[in-house]
Amino acid sequence: MHQTSGTDRTWFVTGASSGLGRALATAALERGDRVVTAARTASVDAFDAHHHDRLLALTLDVTDRGAVHQAVDAAVAHFGRLDVVVNNAGTMSMGMVEEFTEEQARAQLEVNFFGALWVSQAALPHLRRQESGHILQISSIAGLGGFPATGLYSASKFALEGLSEALAHEAGAFGVDVTIVQPGGYWTNLYTAMVSTTPLAAYGPLRAELERQFAEGSVDSDPRLAAEAMLAVVDADEPPLRLALGSMTYDLAHEVSRQRVATWAAWEQVSRAAEHAVAQP
Template sequence: MTTTAPRTWFVTGASRGLGRAFTEAALAAGDGVAGAARDVAPLADLAAAHPGRLLPLTLDVTDRAAVRAAVDEAVDHFGRLDVVVNNAGFLAMGMLEEFTEEEARAQFDTNVFGALWVTQAVLPHLRARRSGHILQISSIGALAGFAMTGLYSASKFALEGMSEALAAEAADFGVKVTIVEPGGYWTDLYTTGLAATEPMPEYAGLREELARRFAEGSVDSLPALAAEAVMKAVDSDDPPLRLLLGSMVYDVAFATSRQKMDTWAAWEEVSRAAEDPVPQPC
């Protein structure tokens, strides 16, 4: 493992939750951070404690032009970009049938298109230096779809597919990509980071069952542990394309992968019979 310091980070959703933890870890390592968020007021204490090394940037990642301006401001301030963390996002909860078009598009505008706009804005700077590391903060929701988080999972599945392609496209320029898949952390994802649909009475029974399961509770981890893992990936000469954070998400990843493989194997004969290459019909 080697480290290159000081580095410059561009972190979206930097004012709270995991984004705040990533920002604190980078500053503790002696790096500089352009911390972007809709509300940067919570970053005032960090900016005061690290004068010149934290640049708070008020930013809505769904605004493509604003994203480009923020990235340019960060480069003008620090002179370079090394690590980009696409962390901004929110959770829209509800049954798929309940979502309005506006609610569905809002989920993708932030979680997918926001990450895309940031990625497009930073790539010219990273390509020019032929180095850099882009971290896409995904979720356990990208490993499987769950009732009431279908649109959120869909956005994270989309983010991961986009990021796999990005990794292949950026590799020739020396730019690395890591998809980070966190499990449960004590953040405000289920409070200020949560949006909910208008409940349909037809799903009342399922909602009650899900509420019962949630009431059993879970013990999440401190965001600082996720930041420690991310720092190890950033410091690595050979970071992974995917990084699972937590035992629970690790077990879910393997269980869902095995389930898919078992299903594929059970239907192998049908799958193979669906292919019989022939010349193009006239």
């Protein structure tokens, strides 16, 4: 359980130079918390000068495991403790599964999955010793299901969510909470900085249909709303394992769950027939 108040926490936020990470770091600073921002380009100048005494900006590439451990240790040495660790650093790759090169596929997993793994591993010894703390794993609406053109991005978020479910059980034994945050659309640089595959002509019609759907159904919000929701989660006495951000994500979570339950039920007889205990051969 949490042992610090909302104005007595130290945060470690990756990908904090823009978007959700910057909004969350700003919100934490504004209510009096201490914040360590970790990003490829780190500067205290991105934040109000009134907060600089409670801010430590570190340059960090989360795919470098050794550098991650050094950064987390530096954060603890500077502020004395960690309370909330936010794995927000991430990239987005768009394209059909068939189109991805090996380099592109591996790069997507390196940041979104392995980066969060390295930060979690580096933070856990400190959180375990304190017997308190909270890890926020920033997933995505793409962590709810795989959709055309998001295959590798969804794969990275599915991997992160599976890891985080296990971590929640392991860390919970030491009083450390884990929450998987699933944001919908926010006005960040995630889309403008994303990597796109070289398109195959065969997928032209599908791409045209996707562009039409995105134009009609895209909803993007101010990142500050996401920050407010995450502050509420870390303040909660019993924080959730998962938090959907936005109506689109919330509704999709229910729809995906209903579809999966319906499919399992329709195939129940086949599923159960596939199990029958026998003696070891």
